[in-house]
Amino acid sequence: MKAAENAGNTEIDAYLAAVRREASALPPERGQELLADLAEHIEVALAERPDALDEVLRELGDPRTIAATALAESGVGAGAGAGAGPGAGNPVAPPAKQGFRDKVPALLPVLLIALSLPLGFAVLPLGTIGRLAGLVLLWVATCWRIRDKAIATFLAFVTTLGINVAVYYIDPPNPTVVDVISAVQIVLALLAAGWLWATRRR
Incomplete structure (x- = not known):
C-alpha cells in the first residue's frame, strides 16, 4: 500500500515539476x-x-499545454518557458479567450x-435576491x-x-433575540466578505 502511495506521489511530483x-x-x-x-x-x-491517478493527470492535460495557457493569460509568450529564448522559434500564443x-x-x-442582509431588513426581496446572487456568483467566479x-x-x-431555523422554528424569539440574531448575521456576512476580499486572486 505504501509503495503504491509513494509511486503515486512520485508521479504527481514529476507532473507538477x-x-x-x-x-x-x-x-x-x-x-x-x-x-x-x-x-x-x-x-x-x-x-x-x-485508483485513477493516470486518468486524473490525463484529464488535466499535458504540462506544456497547461503552461502555455497560463503564460498566455499572464501576457507572457508561450515559448518563454524552459528551453526557450531569443531565436528559439517558439511562437507566442494568442491571448486566451x-x-x-x-x-x-x-x-x-x-x-x-x-450588503444583502442590511438591504433585506429594508426590503426583504432585495436581501433574498442579493444573497442568492452573491452565492451563485461566488461559486461561478474563478477569483477564489x-x-x-x-x-x-x-x-x-x-x-x-x-x-x-433554530430560532424561528424551535424557539419563537422575542424582539431582543431578533435584534441579537440580526447583528450576528450581519457580522458573519461581513466576515465572509472580508475573507473573500483578502483571499481573492489578483
Missing part, C-alpha cells in the same frame, strides 16, 4: 498559484477516485454578500479557491440559515 519547468517564465506568485491549483485539483479528484466565469469581478459577490469559497459560504449562509 514538468508544469513548473514549462511555466518558468511566469511571475513567481502566479507560478505558485498555478501549481497550488493543480495540486488541489489532483487531491480532490483522487479523494473521489483513489475569457469565459463568463473569468469575467466575474471579485468585488461584485463580495458586495452582494456584505474552492476552500475559500466554502469558508465564505459557511460563514455567510450556512451559519445564518442554521440560526434562523
Whole structure:
C-alpha cells in the first residue's frame, strides 16, 4: 500500500515539476498559484477516485499545454518557458479567450454578500435576491479557491440559515433575540466578505 502511495506521489511530483519547468517564465506568485491549483485539483479528484491517478493527470492535460495557457493569460509568450529564448522559434500564443466565469469581478459577490442582509431588513426581496446572487456568483467566479469559497459560504449562509431555523422554528424569539440574531448575521456576512476580499486572486 505504501509503495503504491509513494509511486503515486512520485508521479504527481514529476507532473507538477514538468508544469513548473514549462511555466518558468511566469511571475513567481502566479507560478505558485498555478501549481497550488493543480495540486488541489489532483487531491480532490483522487479523494473521489483513489485508483485513477493516470486518468486524473490525463484529464488535466499535458504540462506544456497547461503552461502555455497560463503564460498566455499572464501576457507572457508561450515559448518563454524552459528551453526557450531569443531565436528559439517558439511562437507566442494568442491571448486566451475569457469565459463568463473569468469575467466575474471579485468585488461584485463580495458586495452582494456584505450588503444583502442590511438591504433585506429594508426590503426583504432585495436581501433574498442579493444573497442568492452573491452565492451563485461566488461559486461561478474563478477569483477564489474552492476552500475559500466554502469558508465564505459557511460563514455567510450556512451559519445564518442554521440560526434562523433554530430560532424561528424551535424557539419563537422575542424582539431582543431578533435584534441579537440580526447583528450576528450581519457580522458573519461581513466576515465572509472580508475573507473573500483578502483571499481573492489578483
